[in-house]
Amino acid sequence: MEIFAQQLVNGLVLGSIYALVALGYTMVYGILGLINFAHGDITMIGALVSLTAVQLLAAAGVPAPVVLVLAGGAAMVVCVALGVSIERVAYRPLRHAPRLAPLITAIGISILLQYSAALIWGKQYIAMPEIVEPTRIVIAGAQLTSLQATIFLLACAIMAGLLWFLKASRMGRAMRATEQNPAVAGLMGVNTNKVIAFTFVLGSAIGAIAGLMVVLYYGLGHYFMGFMLGLKAFTAAVLGGIGNVAGAVLGGLLLGVIESLASGYIGDLTGGVLGSNYRDIFAFLVLVLVLVLKPSGLMGQHSGDRA
Amino acid sequence: MHTLRQISVALLTVALIAGCGKDTPPPAPKAATPAVPAVLNVKIGSASPLTGPQAHIGIDIRNGVQLAIDDANAANIEIGGAKARFELVAEDDEANPTKATTVAQKLADAKVAAVVGHFNSGASIPASKIYSDAGIPQISPSSTNPKYTQQGFKTTFRVVAHDDQQGPTLARFAAKTLQAKSVAVIDDSTAYGQGLADAFENTAKTLGVKVLAREHTTDKDTDFRAILTKIKGTKPDLVMFGGIDPQAAPMIRQMKELGIKAKFIGGDGMQTPNFIKIAGDASDGAMASIPGLPKEQMPGGNAFLEKYKAKFEKEVELFAPMGYDAVMVFIDAMKRAGSADPAKFLPELGKTDYQGVIGPIAFDEKGDLKNGPITIYVVKGGKWEPLETVKPDADAGRK
Incomplete structure (x- = not known):
């Protein structure tokens, strides 16, 4: 039981990071019908920018909470600028092109970002200075560090805030309108270009925070770290029903928990034939099952077929 | 468009001529000076x-x-x-x-x-x-x-x-010097990591050390909390990892976060300054063997x-x-x-x-390599310090 609780905690924290990144995928997909494959790498840039900021600031003797806020801020500024310019330069000109064109462009941007990061930060693992001393909390026999708790709570707050924002604010309403039908939304006086750009602002800013969380959580960063993270987050978005914001949250948390439980129990379940290095089989098996039974994902209402 | 093509043709011609010019001269001097001892x-x-x-x-x-x-x-x-x-x-x-x-x-x-x-x-x-x-x-x-x-x-x-020397040396060190009664073994699914972990596991068993868990991860992963949680439940004296520093460092950090008190030991792949840099304070007390003498x-x-x-x-x-x-x-x-x-x-x-x-x-x-010595190091105050050097030969004699 104690172990199960611990695995659940592990999975929820990991899942909340997946969910944050998945939000970026799902919002852009909802509005543009575009799978923004560069989003995982925007998160990576956010991670590395915040890592560098922490290194510089911690060396200068700035107190830890200030360091974190500044590092997160720096990462958000860089990621938002990057996200908006990618949209402006790479995706907007292709908005009415056949849907394969922006997809391939997104993959191209993803590779471009990875190798730019490799040029700037090098191709080695970069160590994150330990700036927060982890204090341990015990809940139902599960060890929880203060960092894990902060990551989870902050992620939940961001997700709740986003849901509220989409529902209650003027911009949120404009975003939902654009999602339903950009042409009609335009006729109703919604500046769709602005709305789409804002979607990228939101997604990238949330991605930047997820990036900071990842480097804090694992203590290292790497130019290729966005690839697997992006893939998992994308899977989470599809699992929850791509285009649906609440679905991305659910999908992310679920994927994290499945992964964690699978690594914990796969060896016992298969009698030692499969080790925990095969845990992704479980995550993707669940994805396949969900898609077979409910092709639009757990919370998806309609499968978007707009380009 | 027209001028562009002309320019490119011109450039190509120049490049070709330059290329030819570069290729032709060298053979002549070489042939002309056979008497001087060639480099x-x-x-x-x-x-x-x-x-x-x-x-x-x-x-x-x-x-x-x-x-x-x-x-x-x-x-x-x-x-x-x-x-x-x-x-x-x-x-x-x-x-x-x-x-x-x-x-x-x-x-x-x-x-x-x-x-x-x-x-x-x-x-x-x-x-x-x-x-x-x-x-x-x-x-x-x-x-x-x-x-x-x-x-x-x-x-x-x-x-x-090699690992048939390194793995058993680690196992003997674990059993004799550390007095470990039980161990959990993790590898990174590479030829190196798995080979080392296998060799360790086999010798450990013959020395009466109980192998409580055998887990695998990959050489790309950074999240080991699930594996470690499982291992925590088995309460081993020692965790042995066959793999390299980008995995070993987050692994030991996560071990400490989960409150696992077992000692941590690995092979040469994690005996690097980078391990300590990434793992930070959590690296203290970690041990690793390395073939050869201390630098x-x-x-x-x-x-x-x-x-x-x-x-x-x-x-x-x-x-x-x-x-x-x-x-x-x-x-x-x-x-x-x-x-x-x-x-x-x-x-x-x-x-x-x-x-x-x-x-x-x-x-x-x-x-x-004949008679390659193996040294076991421990992290002390943010530095790898040699703990014990073992010659495979001498060790075999002692057994």
């Missing part, structure tokens, strides 16, 4: 990961090779009466077995006389077939998987102790470390001295054979009896 150009290949998560270790090896080549060139070595000029051909295998074979073919096509590499066992093993087919002798500075020299190739050598205790150690630092402005990571010695062993064999032709100096390589930076180097019939 013998010897290409030495170096293959290791220069990019990717293991780049710091791979670059370290290449730097060691570079240093040896510079020293050899400065010493004006003569081979068979001709003045030898050594040249480095460094290739990046990205720690990827597939890329390693491409790199091996590239080095064979470049007609290198000898190869220092690769770093990873998983890369050295597939590449060794290509070198063997091309007749190019290969010394791995670091690959410790036993299979590497067990394939029956005459061209494979290594200047480190500082190597017969040529301190001089080498200073020379390396002066040239590359950083500390030796791990295998630079082995890379350096590998080149020197090649040159030594070439000098004795009086030729840089692999077919001629390869038989001499087997008879090597060389005093290198790392100590005396001699090979057994398989190409393994």
Whole structure:
């Protein structure tokens, strides 16, 4: 039981990071019908920018909470600028092109970002200075560090805030309108270009925070770290029903928990034939099952077929 | 458009002419001066990961090779009466077995006389077939998987102790010195990690240490909380990891976060400054074995470390001295054979009896280093400190 609780905690924290990144995928997909494959790498840039900021600031003797806020801020500024310019330069000109064109462009941007990061930060693992001393909390026999708790709570707050924002604010309403039908939304006086750009602002800013969380959580960063993270987050978005914001949250948390439980129990379940290095089989098996039974994902209402 | 095409045609023509101009002259002077003893150009290949998560270790090896080549060139070595000029051909295998074979073919096509590499066992093993087919002798500075020299190739050598020596040494250390009664074993699913963990597990069992869990991760992962949580439930005295620092460091951090009190031990892949840098305070007390003597205790150690630092402005990571010695062993064999032709100096390589930076180097019939010592280190106050040095021979006698 104690172990199960611990695995659940592990999975929820990991899942909340997946969910944050998945939000970026799902919002852009909802509005543009575009799978923004560069989003995982925007998160990576956010991670590395915040890592560098922490290194510089911690060396200068700035107190830890200030360091974190500044590092997160720096990462958000860089990621938002990057996200908006990618949209402006790479995706907007292709908005009415056949849907394969922006997809391939997104993959191209993803590779471009990875190798730019490799040029700037090098191709080695970069160590994150330990700036927060982890204090341990015990809940139902599960060890929880203060960092894990902060990551989870902050992620939940961001997700709740986003849901509220989409529902209650003027911009949120404009975003939902654009999602339903950009042409009609335009006729109703919604500046769709602005709305789409804002979607990228939101997604990238949330991605930047997820990036900071990842480097804090694992203590290292790497130019290729966005690839697997992006893939998992994308899977989470599809699992929850791509285009649906609440679905991305659910999908992310679920994927994290499945992964964690699978690594914990796969060896016992298969009698030692499969080790925990095969845990992704479980995550993707669940994805396949969900898609077979409910092709639009757990919370998806309609499968978007707009380009 | 029209002008653009004209310009490009013009450029192409210029390029072609320039190319021709470059190609034609050299043969003439060469043919004209046969009497002067020719300079013998010897290409030495170096293959290791220069990019990717293991780049710091791979670059370290290449730097060691570079240093040896510079020293050899400065010493004006003569081979068979001709003045030898050594040249480095460094290739990046990205720690990827597939890329390693491409790199091996590239080095064979470049007609290198000898190869220092690769770093990873998983890369050295597939590449060794290509070198063997091309007749190019290969010394791995670091690959410790036993299979590497067990394939029956005459061209494979290594200047480190292998896992059949390292794994059992670790297990004996765990059982005797640490008095561990139970252990959990994790590997990173690579030829190196799994080989080391297997060898450790087998010996540990024979010594009466209980193996409570055997887990696998990958060499790309950074989240081990699920595995560690499972291991925590079995309450082992010791956690042994077969793998390298980008995994070992987050692993020990996560162990501490989960409140696992077991000691942590691993192989040479995690005995790096990077491990301590990434793991931070959590690294304190972690132990790792490393084939060979401590850097500082190597017969040529301190001089080498200073020379390396002066040239590359950083500390030796791990295998630079082995890379350096590998080149020197090649040159030594070439000098004795009086030729840089692999077919001629390869038989001499087997008879090597060389005093290198790392100590005396001699090979057994398989190409393994004879009598390679193994040292166990512990992290103390943010530094790897040697704890105990074990000679496999002496150890076998003690058993």
